[in-house]
Amino acid sequence: GNLLSWKSRGSKDLLFRVCIVSAIASALFTNDTCCVVLTEFILKVARQNNLPPQPFLLALATSSNIGSAATPIGNPQNLVIAVESGISFGQFLLGVFPAMIVGVLTNAAILLCYFWKYLSVEKDQEGGQPAGPEVVADDEVTSHRFTPARMSHVSSLNPDDMDCISEPIIRSNSVRSTSANENLRSRSVNSEADIQLAIKSLRASSMSHEMVEVSTVTDRRDEGASSRKFTRTASQQRSVIIEDSPPSPASNGDKEKEDEVAEKRWRVFVWKTAVYLITLGMLIALLMGLNMSWTAITAALVLLALDFTDAQACLEKVSYSLLIFFCGMFITVDGFNKTGIPNTLWELVEPYSRIDSAKGVALLAVVILILSNVASNVPTVLLLGTRVAASAAAISHDSERKAWLILAWVSTVAGNLTLLGSAANLIVCEQARRAQFFGYNLSFWSHLRFGVPSTIVVTAIGLLIVTSY
Structure with a gap:
């Protein structure tokens, strides 16, 4: 699937x-x-690129x-031919x-010649614009909205801490709301004691590790000196908080998620490698002549x-009805053979x-084509099978x-x-x-219009190659 896009x-x-x-x-x-696995993926890719699904479904x-x-x-009839x-x-x-x-080429x-006009239409002419950018933009806007999680540091403080922090600010606001000509009354605030109290409460709290900054307003005459002193003290206390505070739960959670993602990627890599190696080993064993089954x-x-x-999930995907169908078909065909x-x-x-x-090869191909579409290719x-082989054996062993091989090629391509x-x-x-989400109805006639010329041309070209082997 990834190789396609x-x-x-x-x-x-x-x-x-x-x-x-x-192929x-x-x-x-x-x-x-192959058709079960790739059909929906191909539909999805075609819809995302504003392409008509019909040529891609026919190609599949x-x-x-x-x-x-x-x-x-590759298919049941080939397996029957190989065994017999x-x-x-x-x-x-x-x-x-x-x-x-x-034949595939x-x-x-x-396909390209038949659907050249449809495949040459630009995306803008075929339909609406892709909805991807709008969706992403909406998600980005939503992600910047305030949520309770972003304000967790407020609720994590004790009421006493909130009083210590908010009292100077409230008083400063009340002073500012009075007349500008009124002299401000100096107040002495023990900022160091308030900060120490905030540090103790923050260390005792396991829910939040936010830094606390207290600002006070003093008399205008002492504003410059006191503010510089407070800034130095607050910065020293913040450094103590950062050094002494334990790692936050959020950072631990992110680390655990990263470990889980890395472990999942490693498992996927190992599994894919095992699938490739086992498939390669199966092909080597088949080429060596071992029993295919x-x-x-x-x-x-x-x-x-x-x-x-648990293998139960895999066993549930086995189509037992299809197995019974093939068993019944073999019995029916054998009975039909005995009728003469x-x-x-x-x-x-x-x-x-x-x-x-x-002429003989052409007539045999026509018979196989017609019979494969009337009675299906496996019957x-x-x-x-045995009749064609016996007729050819009278000519030579290679024949x-x-x-x-002619029977395998024609009976398979006849399905198109x-x-x-x-x-x-x-x-x-x-x-x-x-x-x-990407449904499409592939009709009988739309398949027939392409299937007839494609089947005739591909069968003829393939017969020239198979008979020359």
Whole structure:
């Protein structure tokens, strides 16, 4: 999220970043997870910059689907292909990753061309001014208002102290209110005794450590000398108060808050480092050919252990209904296979869809595209996987691996054709609609107008790269 908005140079730069970041993240953490995490953040960034949300939401959904095609852990259908074909993580990555990079760049270029006019509009022309400065200014004004906390030193003094401090001031005010021609009567005030009394009361008080300054008014004839003497005495007493007074509770509280902030930052740093290292270790283990399921589970368990919190919160986020849905779907597809209908349909298409010719690859891609949007991509892989592989195996062993990679690429990119073609599309649409402050409705037709040309172009370019592997 921080990478998307860091030193962004404008709307087009932000759109390109969304495409790249979502593609890479979906290849590592699945396209559905990427869409769940980034949708609301992208909406927030778009609203704050007065940008239309539609191109950024489409960039997230389409780039997540394209990026997830690069690895066996990017989406469910790729995992099914990796398990049934026996293709290692490294071979899968080498076969599809170049097509994924070119596909993401092509998709980003189409997005920029399609929404160039919308992304070129200046902020001032699109809507109101940002509300940030006004909010900050209001907060600053509020922070300078008087509060009881700022006047705590008044209530912390004893009544006797207040009498000692206020009595000379009250008397001086009464003298000043009389006639100017009346002579002032000299008064002798034992200022040193008053100051000592104030010092004792301040030391006994744990609520306030404010300095006390007493001013007296004497006769005009002795005003100069007595005021200089009093100033020296008061300054000496203030130095004694500052030296002898214990540290204030406010300073201790600030120090504790600083320690808490530093400790929190350290924990966040350690946690982020652990996540990066564990993710890197998981990728290395997958590239070494270790079992993908056990590797992913082990990495998840290590993160749960390092979190030092109850795992109940994580277990509550598991979508058990989705797991049951996949179990039921596998059972249904297997039952449909046993009816013989898929075999009959495949026998009609198979002679014209062999991957040893460009026409055969094109026809196979069209079949996968249509079936993926009608029956979803995972059932399509379950229905066509073994049949496509058997047809390609009759040509050569390398053709069999290539057929699996073609199936992975086309069935994944096919999700961009319509809004209903991929679960990631539906997640982006639903998350955007339910966003609390930045809600946006991504309609079926707005997705279709961009999805059709983008899917056709990206699929065709990717097929050229995959078939040349």
